Amino acid sequence: YYPLVIEDVTVGVVGAEIEIESVNNIILKNAVRQVIFMAILMTIFGVILFFVIEFRYIKRLLDLKDNVVYFIETKDETVVDRINSRIKGNDEIHELAIQISVMISSISAYINSLIEKNRLLTEAQDKIRTANELANRDALTGIRNKASYDNEVKKIEQRIENEGFDKFGIAMVDLNYLKVINDNFGHEKGNIAIKKICLIVCKNFAHSPVFRVGGDEFVVILENEDYDNAPELVEKFRNTLDEIARDSFLEPWEKVSAAIGWTLYDSKADKSVQSVFKRADNLMYEDKKAMKAARE
Numbered sequence: 001y002y003p004l005v006i007e008d009v010t011v012g013v014v015g016a017e018i019e020i021e022s023v024n025n026i027i028l029k030n031a032v033r034q035v036i037f038m039a040i041l042m043t044i045f046g047v048i049l050f051f052v053i054e055f056r057y058i059k060r061l062l063d064l065k066d067n068v069v070y071f072i073e074t075k076d077e078t079v080v081d082r083i084n085s086r087i088k089g090n091d092e093i094h095e096l097a098i099q100i101s102v103m104i105s106s107i108s109a110y111i112n113s114l115i116e117k118n119r120l121l122t123e124a125q126d127k128i129r130t131a132n133e134l135a136n137r138d139a140l141t142g143i144r145n146k147a148s149y150d151n152e153v154k155k156i157e158q159r160i161e162n163e164g165f166d167k168f169g170i171a172m173v174d175l176n177y178l179k180v181i182n183d184n185f186g187h188e189k190g191n192i193a194i195k196k197i198c199l200i201v202c203k204n205f206a207h208s209p210v211f212r213v214g215g216d217e218f219v220v221i222l223e224n225e226d227y228d229n230a231p232e233l234v235e236k237f238r239n240t241l242d243e244i245a246r247d248s249f250l251e252p253w254e255k256v257s258a259a260i261g262w263t264l265y266d267s268k269a270d271k272s273v274q275s276v277f278k279r280a281d282n283l284m285y286e287d288k289k290a291m292k293a294a295r296e
Helices: 020-074 079-086 092-135 148-163 178-185 187-204 224-228 230-243 273-295
Strands: 003-006 009-012 169-175 210-213 217-222 258-264
Touching: 003 273, 009 224, 020 079, 020 092, 148 210, 148 273, 169 178, 169 187, 169 230, 169 273, 178 187, 187 210, 187 230, 210 258, 217 258, 224 230, 230 258, 258 273
Parallel strands: none
Antiparallel strands: 003 009, 169 217, 169 258, 210 217
C-alpha cells in the first residue's frame, strides 16, 4: 500500500490476486440457482394459470359448446335454463352465453312456429284432398262420378297427344228396369239395385276404373288386363247377370239386369275419347234393344 493524494484527498490503491476460475464457478453456480428458481417459479405460475384458464374459461366454453350441440341434436328448449344456471360470471363468456340463450330461444320459437304452420298446412291439404275425393266420388256407390270421369278423359287425351297412348277401351253399362223398381218398390230398393249392379261391374272389371255417370249408367275405362281380355270379361258379365235372373230366391230389385256395349280405341278412326264413348254408348243401346226384343 502506498498513499495517493488526488485533489487533496488521500486515497490508496490496493492490489490483490485472485483466480478467474473461482470467480467463474461462483458466477455459474449463481446463474444455475437463478435458472432453477425461475423454472420453478414459472412452473408454479404456469400450473396456476392453467387451472385458472381451465376452470374459468375453457371448462365454461366446453360446457357452452356441449349445450349448443345438445340443442342442435334434440331441439330441446330447456337447454337455455341449463346454460343460464351453469355459465355465470361477469366476463365475455357470460355475455356470449346470454346471447346464445337468446338465439336458442328465438330459434325454438321459430321452429315451433314452422311446426304449427306445417300442421295447419297439412290439415288444410288433408281437408282439400278429402273435399276433392268427395267431389269426385258418387255418394251412393262410393265409386268415381261424372266429374272424375271427365278428368280421366282429359288425362287420357293428354297421354294420346304426348305419348301416342292407345291401349284403352270403354264399356258402357246401363241398368235395366230402374224406373219400374222405383215405382213399384220405392227408391230405397232402387238404390239397392244400383249398388248391386255397381258391385258386379267393379268385380268383373277389377283392373279398370269404373265411373257412375248417370242415375243408372256406368262407364268402365278398359285398361291393363281388362283391355287385353275385354271380350271374355264382357261375356262373363252377361253370364253373371243370367245366373242372377235365374235365381228364384232373389227379390225383384235384386235380380238386376243391364245392357252393355264396349269398344276399343282406334288411333286411325278415333280423334278423341268422346268418339270411343259414343261408339260404346251406341253399342250399349243396341244391346238394350236386343234384350227388349228377346223379352217380347
